[in-house]
Amino acid sequence: MRKKRILGLDPGLATIGFGAIDTNEPHSKVPLTLLDFGIIQTKAGVEIGQRLKTIHEDLTSVVQEYQPELVAIEKFFFYRMANTILVAQARGVILLVLAENNLPYVEFTPAQIKQSIAGYGNATKEDVQSAVARELALDYIPRPDDAADALAIALTGWMHL
Amino acid sequence: MRKKRILGLDPGLATIGFGAIDTNEPHSKVPLTLLDFGIIQTKAGVEIGQRLKTIHEDLTSVVQEYQPELVAIEKFFFYRMANTILVAQARGVILLVLAENNLPYVEFTPAQIKQSIAGYGNATKEDVQSAVARELALDYIPRPDDAADALAIALTGWMHL
Numbered sequence: 024m025r026k027k028r029i030l031g032l033d034p035g036l037a038t039i040g041f042g043a044i045d046t047n048e049p050h051s052k053v054p055l056t057l058l059d060f061g062i063i064q065t066k067a068g069v070e071i072g073q074r075l076k077t078i079h080e081d082l083t084s085v086v087q088e089y090q091p092e093l094v095a096i097e098k099f100f101f102y103r104m105a106n107t108i109l110v111a112q113a114r115g116v117i118l119l120v121l122a123e124n125n126l127p128y129v130e131f132t133p134a135q136i137k138q139s140i141a142g143y144g145n146a147t148k149e150d151v152q153s154a155v156a157r158e159l160a161l162d163y164i165p166r167p168d169d170a171a172d173a174l175a176i177a178l179t180g181w182m183h184l
Numbered sequence: 185m186r187k188k189r190i191l192g193l194d195p196g197l198a199t200i201g202f203g204a205i206d207t208n209e210p211h212s213k214v215p216l217t218l219l220d221f222g223i224i225q226t227k228a229g230v231e232i233g234q235r236l237k238t239i240h241e242d243l244t245s246v247v248q249e250y251q252p253e254l255v256a257i258e259k260f261f262f263y264r265m266a267n268t269i270l271v272a273q274a275r276g277v278i279l280l281v282l283a284e285n286n287l288p289y290v291e292f293t294p295a296q297i298k299q300s301i302a303g304y305g306n307a308t309k310e311d312v313q314s315a316v317a318r319e320l321a322l323d324y325i326p327r328p329d330d331a332a333d334a335l336a337i338a339l340t341g342w343m344h345l
């Protein structure tokens with residue numbers, strides 16, 4: 024497996040988690056390097072178009088800063104019906120940014136992510152977060168949750184390379 | 185009511201209808217002028233991100249060409265569940281373009297559009313198309329259907345000014 028930069032994205036309208044990792048050369052002592060993680064936020068109460076514009080601008084900055092070769096993103100899921108349309112609209116803008124920057128992406132369901140990271144599809148959030156810290160040799164749990172989720176998604180992308 | 189340019193949009197992923205009208209000065213002989221109508225198309229089978237990119241680019245061209253002061257757009261509706269996410273993703277990109285171009289927009293349900301244009305909320309597609317042609321003093325029915333729908337939405341925006 025050659026060196027590759029992977030950006031994990033946890034999509035949403037109010038909060039988008041991101042986490043960037045580098046997969047190292049096979050002869051490297053550590054298989055992975057954590058590059059960065061964080062969240063993009065848009066304010067509730069602000070007009071939807073403006074929130075989508077913030078997502079477009081901030082995510083463009085993130086992908087242009089880290090220049091990933093692959094993006095891993097959570098597959099769309101009907102969590103809560105009332106929220107589905109808003110999240111899907113935000114996801115449309117996320118997919119637009121990936122296309123504008125010629126970034127290939129892979130999608131994983133929440134169960135696939137839990138299975139890949141923690142070894143079982145019904146792992147708890149804490150199980151996944153501990154596994155993320157262990158895999159990246161961190162002595163802390165990345166915060167906030169959306170950023171830790173994004174790193175879990177990036178790691179899932181790596182495991183499926 | 186002062187002169188105003190209104191762009192009607194019938195959202196979708198495969199086809200977005202658009203129709204632009206000018207509302208004339210109150211002393212004008214005709215209350216409205218048809219400016220243009222047409223469709224933006226994206227190909228089925230093409231990767232979703234590329235289709236969203238086409239929508240972003242083509243709709244940006246349309247709004248920059250016609251410089252509307254108001255956009256009227258059909259409110260989101262759960263027509264067919266299988267298609268809902270795809271259409272909502274496309275709608276996110278449409279709302280992004282409106283925000284990027286500082287365009288205010290108003291939304292109407294299909295029933296509101298039928299009620300406004302044809303006088304009753306359960307009007308047929310043919311009723312609405314005939315009313316659009318009559319209102320704009322056209323001796324033809326605008327084609328394709330998505331463009332006629334977009335003109336109906338623009339007219340609804342005008343009636344609610």
